[in-house]
Structures are given as structure tokens and as C-alpha cells.
Amino acid sequence: MKEPTSMQGSTRKALGPWLRLMGERRARLLFGALLMLATLLFAIGLLTLSGWFITATALTGMTLAAGGAATLDVFTPGSGIRFFAVGRTAARYAERLYNHDTVLRLLADIRGRTFASLSRLSGRELARYRAGEWLNRLTADIDALDNLYLRLLAPPLVGLLAILVVGGILALAMPALGGVLLAIMLPLWVIVTLGMAVAGLGPSARRVETLERLRVRALEHLQGLAELRTFGVLGAHRERVEREQRALLDDQRRLGRRAALGNALVTLTVQGAAVAILCLALLAFAAGKLSAPVASMLPLAVLALNEGLAMLPGAFVQLGATRTAAARLNAEAATSLRDDAEGALTSAEAPSxxxxxxxxxxxxxxxxxxxxxxxxxxxxxxxxxxxxxxxxxxxxxxxxxxxxxxxxxxxxxxxxxxxxxxxxxxxxxxxxxxxxxxxxxxxxxxxxxxxxxxxxxxxxxxxxxxxxxxxxxxxxxxxxxxxxxxxxxxxxxxxxxxxxxxxxxxxxxxxxxxxxxxxxxxxxxxxxxxxxxxxxxxxxxxxxxxxxxxxxxxxxxxxxxxxxxxxxx
The missing domain is CATH 3.40.50.300 (P-loop containing nucleotide triphosphate hydrolases)
Incomplete structure (x- = not known):
């Protein structure tokens, strides 16, 4: 348990200043998260109600074909399906538009803070890194932080709320079904967030450092081409560039494999949970505790959770990169603060x-x-x-x-x-x-x-x-x-x-x-x-x-x- 606890502490320390900066726009962030949740709930409602309506229509048709008497109100569920379909489309469009605008505002805040920190650095501090390294901090490191809200904060919270909502829906139909769902999905949520973060911590953190070295070496290779060729070290320098490139690609493949494994785990678990709920619902139907349409719609509600959880493995496997970028920017801000004296000039006249x-x-x-x-x-x-x-x-x-x-x-x-x-x-x-x-x-x-x-x-x-x-x-x-x-x-x-x-x-x-x-x-x-x-x-x-x-x-x-x-x- 020491590794996850240590990771949480260092992650909190690295991301804390940026979370506080984002907190200045908490109203926008909360509204954007609500739009995400509304999109997911509309999707759950659409799939669930559609399943109920299809099953109810089939059973009604079978009853009428058998010569029995049956009636079905098609207008109310039909209106509900249209409501959920239009609502999901509108909410998705509004969510994408609003949240991407929010992220651009956040990046502007982050860039402003970063430039302010760099402007306070002394010449000795600036001379510690090459121009390419400073450029990487002002571009790649800041860009890595755009994952913070749109992929690492709002989606897991929305996914967790969706699990609780679907668990509540199942519990209303039959309390045992809600308990079974939560017992399966809550551990999955922990695995695809904290578990994937731990799995990708090393490769994603190395990727940030390797990418910076690769960019610097590539710039050196292009700008110093004549000198490298003159001194006969062009081939050796090219080999170093290629070595950095191979290291970067290796880490990217590792992250890709782990994200793919996480996605497979989400798909299999959600589908397995749907099958389990279907089996339990059919047993309840056989015992007369549930109607056939209700028994068929409950597994569909579980399948809809896949939309809220599918993106989490790919996001959290990159948490190490976001944490490393934040820590590097924090280090520069801390250096600039240490350089800040507090004295003021005693006169407004031209000084000696x-x-x-x-x-x-x-x-x-x-x-x-x-x-x-x-x-x-x-x-x-x-x-x-x-x-x-x-x-x-x-x-x-x-x-x-x-x-x-x-x-x-x-x-x-x-x-x-x-x-x-x-x-x-x-x-x-x-x-x-x-x-x-x-x-x-x-x-x-x-x-x-x-x-x-x-x-x-x-x-x-x-x-x-x-x-x-x-x-x-x-x-x-x-x-x-x-x-x-x-x-x-x-x-x-x-x-x-x-x-x-x-x-x-x-x-x-x-x-x-x-x-x-x-x-x-x-x-x-x-x-x-x-x-x-x-x-x-x-x-x-x-x-x-x-x-x-x-x-x-x-x-x-x-x-x-x-x-x-x-x-x-």
C-alpha cells in the first residue's frame, strides 16, 4: 500500500497549485461536469427506455398473435425515446463546446501564471536550461495540463455518479440487483483510475523527459548540421537522436498496451455485469417479481455505463506525464519566488x-x-x-x-x-x-x-x-x-x-x-x-x-x- 499512498501524496503536491488555479473558475468547471453527466444520463435513459419499449412491443405483438387481448401505449415511451435522443445530442454538443472553451481559458490562465513565474527568474536561473528546454516547458508541459480537467477530474467523477445512478435504478426494481452492480462496478472504477495511474506512472513520466531531450537534440542536429559534419560527428549525433526516438516509442507502446488492457477490462466487466444482471432479472421474472420488459431493460442500463468508463484507462495511464509536467513548472515557480526580494526604492526620482x-x-x-x-x-x-x-x-x-x-x-x-x-x-x-x-x-x-x-x-x-x-x-x-x-x-x-x-x-x-x-x-x-x-x-x-x-x-x-x-x- 506504500506505493499508491506515496503516489497520491506526490500527485497532490504537484497538482495542488494548478487545482487551486482552476478553482478560480469553479462555477464553469461545475457546469461543464453537469453537462457531461447530463449527456451520460440521457444515453442511459435512451438505451434503457428503448430496450423496455422494444421488449414490451414484442410481447404485446406475441399476445395479439396468439389471440389474446393486450394494449400498449406507444406514444408515451415513444415521446420519451425522442426526448432522450434529442437531449443526448444537444447535451453532447453543448458539453463539447462549453468544456473546450473552459479548457482554453484554463490554459490561458496557466500560461499567464507560467510566464509571470519565468519573468521573475534571474539570468543565472534562465541559463540553467537551453532555449529548447524552456520552449518545451512553455508548450509541451503546459499542454500536458489540459488533461487535468477534461480527462482526469470531471470524467471519473461523472462515471462514478453514473454507476451510483444506475445502481439506484436497479435497486428500485430489486434491491439485490443494485448491490450486485455496485459490488462489480465500484472496484472496476478504482482499477481504471488509481490502478491505471500506477501502471502508467513510470512510462508516462519518462515520456515527458525523453520528449524534451528528443526535441532539444533534433534542434541541435538541424541548427548545428554544418558544425557536426565539419567535425565528423554527424553520424554519432544522429544515433543519439535515434536512440531517444526509440526510447520514446517504446514508452508510447507500453502506455498503449496498458491503456488497451484497461479498455478491454472495462468492456468485459461491463458486459459481464450486464449478463449477471440479466440472469438475476430473469430469475426474478420467473419468480414473478419483475415483468419481462423491466427484466430486459435493466441489463441495457448497465451496458450504457460503458460510455462513461471507456475513456478512463487512456486518461489515467497518462497521469504520470501530467504530474511530471506540473512538478517541473512548480519548480520554476518556486525558484522565481525564492528570487523575490521585498525591498522598494525609497525615491521616485532618477536614481544613481x-x-x-x-x-x-x-x-x-x-x-x-x-x-x-x-x-x-x-x-x-x-x-x-x-x-x-x-x-x-x-x-x-x-x-x-x-x-x-x-x-x-x-x-x-x-x-x-x-x-x-x-x-x-x-x-x-x-x-x-x-x-x-x-x-x-x-x-x-x-x-x-x-x-x-x-x-x-x-x-x-x-x-x-x-x-x-x-x-x-x-x-x-x-x-x-x-x-x-x-x-x-x-x-x-x-x-x-x-x-x-x-x-x-x-x-x-x-x-x-x-x-x-x-x-x-x-x-x-x-x-x-x-x-x-x-x-x-x-x-x-x-x-x-x-x-x-x-x-x-x-x-x-x-x-x-x-x-x-x-x-x-
Whole structure:
């Protein structure tokens, strides 16, 4: 008994946060479960009443053929059959439509929570995994959780209620029949839920890990094809990919066999229970305790239970995958919470920045530090240019200021407060950062710009539009945007592919301007611009930067707006 008990405890721990998140939509979940139950009850009613009606009609016909007198009301049961048939169709349609909409809402909640957790991770935590592994967590792990309600919570509950309902119907006809049914079906319910979960725990959990490794290796194989071929290890790498693929297929076959065994068990048990109830009902009919139509309809009610139980083995054999995915996401959320400090900035003015004997080494990059014993002080409201060739440490300084990493030695202070003592939200609400890489989304120009607006600013739509146009004017894109076919509602394409490199860069810069933050970091803000445009943007940025503390990074000083002083790395 230790294994199931241990499994239940770890499953509860892994799924608990997501169950609480789903509880925020408990009304929708309850209504969706009621639709499932209504669909199953309509199916039971249809099969049961149809069996009774067919038997009663046959017996009436036999009596009349034998010359006896008999009557049968065909209209009432006929109306009931039509009611159950139409009801089952309508309930099934409504259930599928409503519950899939609910699941999509739940997945949106889960994705929102997951992105919020990942956004709080430090650069060191993010560097623990490759991009393919993070992608797997944001796609496959979250997708695995869509089984939680639609396959693992509502269906077993509905199946159990259906067993109790049919048991009650049989008990009304004859109490012993209800007891026999419950004695057969309740153990079956336990086997196809808890039993199948235990049977599939190992393979389904391994499948999640193997699938992630396979995706990462496949991406490496495609992206590093030239390097693998150059160093003569293409064949060895292909063998590793194929080995992961074989391991995945082996576990999928194991799960398929166990799910098939569970389905066979459900079918055989339900049919065996129907035969047992039929035999007992016929004995009761022979003893005069039941009529022939009632004796024939009771086994049909039992057969209808197959619809409510048939999907349970295939769902619960995958419980290990759902639990593993939830546990992995929980681990990232726990890490982000551990990284959360609670300090707040004591002033809303432009802050000073101080680097005291800072040394930084990136994880997995050997012993050579990216920065070593750096001392720098930037006064509040001062603009400092940090110049140097690629690899000199410019971006590393920026990463320390935004608290993507903690220094290995020394400290970084903002307005005299150590960054490690500040809550991430307190820092990010005061900071605007233009990174080296421009990230635009497959959405409208306005949507991409609105990402820069501080969430705490409650602006009406007119004020938001004015702010968007003002930011576009500063980066010299206002005239271009007004000539677009749909203005601000024009879509920029995947990763901004509808824009030129310079336009995409300026859209990202406009997003930084919309932050309206007192601390600004600009990494190559004028990259990709022609001389005339760069001069115009630099002049307008010069005005906008008044009163803000700014660190600007570039290879040459003439690629930046006006600065109070310049440092060379």
C-alpha cells in the first residue's frame, strides 16, 4: 500500500497549485461536469427506455398473435425515446463546446501564471536550461495540463455518479440487483483510475523527459548540421537522436498496451455485469417479481455505463506525464519566488548607479570573468556612454543593472540600495531597457508598442493613442505609420518581418520611450539607421532623456545621443 499512498501524496503536491488555479473558475468547471453527466444520463435513459419499449412491443405483438387481448401505449415511451435522443445530442454538443472553451481559458490562465513565474527568474536561473528546454516547458508541459480537467477530474467523477445512478435504478426494481452492480462496478472504477495511474506512472513520466531531450537534440542536429559534419560527428549525433526516438516509442507502446488492457477490462466487466444482471432479472421474472420488459431493460442500463468508463484507462495511464509536467513548472515557480526580494526604492526620482568592485562570471563559460573588479558611479540624472568592442563587457554591465545576474563579487547599487534587496517589480517599474536584439510579436503596431506602457498607468484610449504617436515621432516613424494601410492597426508580421531592420529597431526604441522610466539603458539605440535619421532620432532622444539617468552602450560615441561623459572598456 506504500506505493499508491506515496503516489497520491506526490500527485497532490504537484497538482495542488494548478487545482487551486482552476478553482478560480469553479462555477464553469461545475457546469461543464453537469453537462457531461447530463449527456451520460440521457444515453442511459435512451438505451434503457428503448430496450423496455422494444421488449414490451414484442410481447404485446406475441399476445395479439396468439389471440389474446393486450394494449400498449406507444406514444408515451415513444415521446420519451425522442426526448432522450434529442437531449443526448444537444447535451453532447453543448458539453463539447462549453468544456473546450473552459479548457482554453484554463490554459490561458496557466500560461499567464507560467510566464509571470519565468519573468521573475534571474539570468543565472534562465541559463540553467537551453532555449529548447524552456520552449518545451512553455508548450509541451503546459499542454500536458489540459488533461487535468477534461480527462482526469470531471470524467471519473461523472462515471462514478453514473454507476451510483444506475445502481439506484436497479435497486428500485430489486434491491439485490443494485448491490450486485455496485459490488462489480465500484472496484472496476478504482482499477481504471488509481490502478491505471500506477501502471502508467513510470512510462508516462519518462515520456515527458525523453520528449524534451528528443526535441532539444533534433534542434541541435538541424541548427548545428554544418558544425557536426565539419567535425565528423554527424553520424554519432544522429544515433543519439535515434536512440531517444526509440526510447520514446517504446514508452508510447507500453502506455498503449496498458491503456488497451484497461479498455478491454472495462468492456468485459461491463458486459459481464450486464449478463449477471440479466440472469438475476430473469430469475426474478420467473419468480414473478419483475415483468419481462423491466427484466430486459435493466441489463441495457448497465451496458450504457460503458460510455462513461471507456475513456478512463487512456486518461489515467497518462497521469504520470501530467504530474511530471506540473512538478517541473512548480519548480520554476518556486525558484522565481525564492528570487523575490521585498525591498522598494525609497525615491521616485532618477536614481544613481554604483558598481563596487564588481566581478561577473557567466555559468558554464569557464573561469575567465566577463567583468573583473569594475568600479563605476553614475550620478542621478547623468548620461554615461560605455564604449568598447564586442565582448568587452558592455552588455554584461547592463545585465547587472537590470538584475538579470548577481555579481560573483562586489555589489551593484541603485540609489544607494543593493539590487539584491529590491523586489523585481520595484526595479522593473523604474527601468527601461533597449536590448541588442529587437523582439517584435506577430501583432499590430499598436499592440507591440503598448507592451511598453507601464501597467500601473490607467490611461484612457485617447491618452494611450496620443502617447503612441508621440513615441513614434521621437523615433521618426510618425509619418511612416500614418501612411500605413491601417495605421497603428497594421500588423508587423512574425518577428516584425514586415518592417525593415531600422524600422523594427525604432519600434523597439519607441516601446522603451513609452515606459517613461527614470532609469534608461540603451544598447546600440541608433543601430541600422542612416546618418540623417540617426541625427534626427538622437536630437529628439536628447530632449526626452533630460532628467533621467542613462547608460548607453555602443562601439563608437558618434552612434549615441549626447552624453555627459564616456567610458571605454
Amino acid at each position: 548607479i554604483t558598481f563596487e568592485a564588481v566581478t561577473l562570471r557567466y555559468p558554464g563559460m569557464g573561469t575567465t570573468p566577463a567583468l573583473e573588479d569594475v568600479n563605476l558611479h553614475v550620478e542621478a540624472g547623468e548620461r554615461v556612454a560605455v564604449l568598447g568592442p564586442s565582448g568587452s563587457g558592455k552588455s554584461s554591465l547592463a545585465q547587472l543593472v537590470v538584475h538579470a545576474f548577481d555579481p560573483d563579487a562586489g555589489s551593484v547599487q541603485l540609489a544607494g540600495q543593493d539590487l539584491r534587496s529590491l523586489a523585481p517589480q520595484a526595479l522593473r517599474s523604474r527601468l527601461a531597457y533597449l536590448t541588442q536584439h529587437t523582439e517584435l510579436f506577430h501583432a499590430s503596431l499598436a499592440d507591440n508598442l503598448r507592451l511598453g506602457l507601464p501597467v500601473e498607468h490607467d490611461l484612457d484610449e485617447a491618452a494611450v493613442e496620443r502617447a503612441l504617436w508621440q513615441a513614434l515621432w521621437i523615433v521618426d516613424l510618425e509619418g511612416w505609420a500614418r501612411e500605413l494601410p491601417h495605421g497603428l492597426d497594421t500588423w508587423v508580421g512574425e518577428a516584425g518581418r514586415q518592417l525593415s531592420g531600422g524600422q523594427a529597431r525604432r519600434v523597439a526604441l519607441a516601446r522603451v520611450i513609452l515606459r517613461d522610466a527614470p532609469l534608461v539603458l540603451l544598447d546600440e539605440p541608433l543601430a541600422g539607421l542612416d546618418a540623417t535619421t540617426a541625427t534626427t532620432v538622437a536630437e529628439r532622444l536628447d530632449t526626452w532623456l533630460d532628467g533621467r539617468t542613462a547608460l548607453m552602450f555602443a562601439h563608437r560615441r558618434d552612434a549615441l545621443p549626447h552624453c555627459d561623459r564616456a567610458l571605454v572598456l
